[in-house]
Amino acid sequence: MANVHLVMAAVVVVLLVSLSFASVSASAIGTTKQQKQPLRFSKTGEFRILQVADMHYADGKTTPCKNVLPQQSAGCSDLNTTAFLRRMIVTVKPHLIVFTGDNIYASDAKDAAYSLNAAFSPAVSSNIPWAAVLGNHDQESTLSRAGVMKHIVGMKQTLSQFNPPEVDKIDGFGNYNLEVHGVEGSAFENKSVLNLYFLDSGDYSTVPSIDGYGWIKPSQQLWFQNTSKKLQRAYKNKPKAQKAPAPGLAYFHIPLPEFANFDSSNFTGVKQDPISSASVNSGFFKTMVEAGDVKAVFVGHDHLNDFCGELTGIHLCYAGGFGYHAYGKAGWDRRARVVVASLEKTEKGGWGGVKSIKTRKHLDNQLLTAVDVQVLWSH
Ligand SMILES: *[C@@H]1O[C@H](CO)[C@@H](O)[C@H](O)[C@H]1NC(C)=O
Ligand SMILES: *[C@@H]1O[C@H](CO)[C@@H](O)[C@H](O)[C@H]1NC(C)=O
Ligand SMILES: *[C@@H]1O[C@H](CO)[C@@H](O)[C@H](O)[C@H]1NC(C)=O
Ligand SMILES: *[C@@H]1O[C@H](CO)[C@@H](O)[C@H](O)[C@H]1NC(C)=O
Numbered sequence: 001m002a003n004v005h006l007v008m009a010a011v012v013v014v015l016l017v018s019l020s021f022a023s024v025s026a027s028a029i030g031t032t033k034q035q036k037q038p039l040r041f042s043k044t045g046e047f048r049i050l051q052v053a054d055m056h057y058a059d060g061k062t063t064p065c066k067n068v069l070p071q072q073s074a075g076c077s078d079l080n081t082t083a084f085l086r087r088m089i090v091t092v093k094p095h096l097i098v099f100t101g102d103n104i105y106a107s108d109a110k111d112a113a114y115s116l117n118a119a120f121s122p123a124v125s126s127n128i129p130w131a132a133v134l135g136n137h138d139q140e141s142t143l144s145r146a147g148v149m150k151h152i153v154g155m156k157q158t159l160s161q162f163n164p165p166e167v168d169k170i171d172g173f174g175n176y177n178l179e180v181h182g183v184e185g186s187a188f189e190n191k192s193v194l195n196l197y198f199l200d201s202g203d204y205s206t207v208p209s210i211d212g213y214g215w216i217k218p219s220q221q222l223w224f225q226n227t228s229k230k231l232q233r234a235y236k237n238k239p240k241a242q243k244a245p246a247p248g249l250a251y252f253h254i255p256l257p258e259f260a261n262f263d264s265s266n267f268t269g270v271k272q273d274p275i276s277s278a279s280v281n282s283g284f285f286k287t288m289v290e291a292g293d294v295k296a297v298f299v300g301h302d303h304l305n306d307f308c309g310e311l312t313g314i315h316l317c318y319a320g321g322f323g324y325h326a327y328g329k330a331g332w333d334r335r336a337r338v339v340v341a342s343l344e345k346t347e348k349g350g351w352g353g354v355k356s357i358k359t360r361k362h363l364d365n366q367l368l369t370a371v372d373v374q375v376l377w378s379h
Helices: 002-036 078-092 112-126 145-153 218-236 257-261 284-291
Strands: 046-052 096-100 130-133 176-181 192-198 248-251 294-299 308-311 314-318 335-345 351-363 370-378
Touching: 046 078, 078 112, 078 335, 078 351, 096 112, 096 192, 096 294, 112 130, 112 145, 130 192, 176 218, 192 218, 192 351, 218 284, 257 308, 257 314, 284 294, 284 314, 294 335, 294 351, 294 370, 308 370, 314 370
Parallel strands: 046 096, 096 130, 192 248, 248 294, 294 314
Antiparallel strands: 046 335, 176 192, 308 314, 335 351, 351 370
16 A cells, blocks of 8 residues: 555656646757847847848758759859858848748758758858748758757757747747847846848648648637737836837748738839738738737748838838749849837937838848838838
8 A cells, every 4th residue: 555655656756747747848948948048139129130031041062042043053052042141141231130941952952950050150150140931942851840950940040930839739840939128238138129020921822722832720710819918018017118019020931912912002112923822811901900010021022022012001011032042033033121119219319119120132242232121101
């Protein structure tokens, strides 16, 4: 009898220990990276985000460029993508680099891990935090979608997360959010004044009756709604209430069908590709409008589109193709999008909430020319 009790007690102890261990490690995966070193606005009240869409990285030096002018072909490879990223980092000095999918063009990549390491290496060696989501091509080499995201999450300097730790079941890999805190030493130094959402927009439809690309599933939208609600409630929290909930920005790969609601009369930039969204409307645009905090959405996927247009209070923006092994248009420069959020200066010389969110693009020419400066939101 006594022995049985001892064994039972031992089992209970082991269970308790492993349960608490499991919950510690689950939250560690999700949040410690961000908490250790929260993103925050600079001393000058700015936060700059560099968006890199569609690097389509493969094997490096041996992978040729696509769609460049005949005189640019010789000696052009993935290494030109690397050089462009390095120059953008030095010039823009971003506080965060966001890679919006098709980071690798995996069907041409011999070894997915090698290609991912090479593709992100300028971000890693810059010591600047970076975040990535998956496109529709990232899983076509030696790693599955889950495997690619796991690899990314394990890399240095990244704030990417595999999935939200508090949610049991969610579609896709790489759904997470990041908070950007106020200036160090200011009233909002421990509060989020800008919220970033990252979602996996999928690869291809797995529904037999539906062709084409993937979409953001109800489980992901539920997580977004919950998270947005929670973040928006926090504006009243101590030590100092913000004037209003923090604005949000969403990053993913595949455009929503609503990107087709524009023409040159109401967007800034160009549209030279069809809008390759899923053939079903997931309702995510409506979900974001109802949530109320997201002011702009940033995607890639259609390399020859780089426009931003506003629909019912949300700007829908393409970045334009970045990578030299991605299809492009000869003579039309590869490009990247930059977002700059600026804080309001208070009368007492402190910093308030976000006052404006602006965007521009930089072209990969000698001067990294900035084009299409526009205000996405102001308060
Ligand atoms: C690619 O990089 C090489 C080596 O730096 C350079 O000479 C060439 O101009 C680049 N090509 C393009 C299209 O940027
Ligand atoms: C922010 O948190 C740190 C560490 O807990 C604390 O020392 C500081 O006073 C807090 N700042 C504000 C404005 O509440
Ligand atoms: C959303 O919140 C509800 C209510 O708090 C909870 O039951 C549910 O598990 C949450 N779902 C996700 C995906 O976050
Ligand atoms: C943009 O303008 C076109 C007409 O040129 C119109 O059909 C469309 O609804 C407008 N889109 C938005 C979002 O206002």
